[in-house]
Amino acid sequence: xxxxxxxxxxxSSAGSEQDGFSSFVFGxxxxxxxxxxxxxxxxxxxxxxxxATGLPLAFAGEAIRMWAVGYSGDTTRGDRVTAPQxxxxxxxxxxxxxxxxxxxxxxxxxxxxxTGKNSGGVRAALIVGSLAAMFGVYAVIVPxxxxxxxxxxxxxxxxxxxxxxxxxxxxxxxxxxxxxxxxDVIARAESKTFLTFGAMLALLALKALRA
Numbered sequence: 001x002x003x004x005x006x007x008x009x010x011x012s013s014a015g016s017e018q019d020g021f022s023s024f025v026f027g028x029x030x031x032x033x034x035x036x037x038x039x040x041x042x043x044x045x046x047x048x049x050x051x052a053t054g055l056p057l058a059f060a061g062e063a064i065r066m067w068a069v070g071y072s073g074d075t076t077r078g079d080r081v082t083a084p085q086x087x088x089x090x091x092x093x094x095x096x097x098x099x100x101x102x103x104x105x106x107x108x109x110x111x112x113x114x115t116g117k118n119s120g121g122v123r124a125a126l127i128v129g130s131l132a133a134m135f136g137v138y139a140v141i142v143p144x145x146x147x148x149x150x151x152x153x154x155x156x157x158x159x160x161x162x163x164x165x166x167x168x169x170x171x172x173x174x175x176x177x178x179x180x181x182x183x184d185v186i187a188r189a190e191s192k193t194f195l196t197f198g199a200m201l202a203l204l205a206l207k208a209l210r211a
Contacts (some may be wrong), residue, residue, distance in 0.1 A: 022144035025137060026081065030192070032137050036107070036130035037196075040114045041203045043126060050116025051208060057109030062197060064102030066190060067091050070181040072099070074189035081148040088160055090181055093173035096146075096166045100138050107134050110200055114207070142166065 025032065071090040075082050091098035111130045115123040149157045163174040 022140055025140040026144050029137055029141055033134060036133045040111060040126060040130055044114030045117035046114050046204055046208045047116025051113045051204065054109045054113025058106045061102045061106030061109060065099055066186050068098035068102060069186055069189050070183055071179045073185050081145050083149060083152065086153045086156055087179035089177035089179040093177050094169040096164050097142060101167065104134060107131060113204055
């Protein structure tokens with residue numbers, strides 16, 4: 001096969017642009033994921049039933065996230081992908097992206113909680129739109145993270161991905177498991193998440209009282 005020099009340059013340039021875009025989305029993921037939350041807070045009309053239905057989901061998602069952070073540590077808050085070790089224990093033995101699974105469940109819970117009194121069409125648009133926005137961000141940053149992990153840990157990461165699915169958890173944990181749970185890291189690593197979660201609860205309560 002004959003390869004044109006210009007084709008190689010163009011492919012390299014395209015790859016660099018893609019890497020740059022992925023890095024940008026990863027670094028700005030917090031801001032990007034805040035947008036649907038702001039829209040929900042502004043347009044949502046909660047009801048007692050929607051709050052009772054959605055909040056348990058939101059808390060369950062945050063519990064999953066804290067479980068994962070206890071294993072992965074505070075590197076999850078950085079603007080660049082980094083991993084001192086390949087963690088395959090705890091929730092990572094069931095699913096490769098427990099942080100994002102937890103986030104998605106929390107987002108679904110708040111989307112349900114905020115929209116109980118919205119009309120059917122508006123409610124569907126708010127719930128589907130907020131979750132679609134989150135899915136779009138994760139569709140970019142998960143491959144970006146996995147590219148780093150594959151380059152850093154090589155065969156160990158390939159073995160891990162062959163056993164553990166990215167989104168839908170296993171029923172039984174995969175082996176071998178590496179990593180340990182450190183509860184002390186949660187307060188440090190999750191301070192921004194707790195503030196955001198608390199702010200959403202406060203806004204939900206305020207809107208419910210005004211409804």
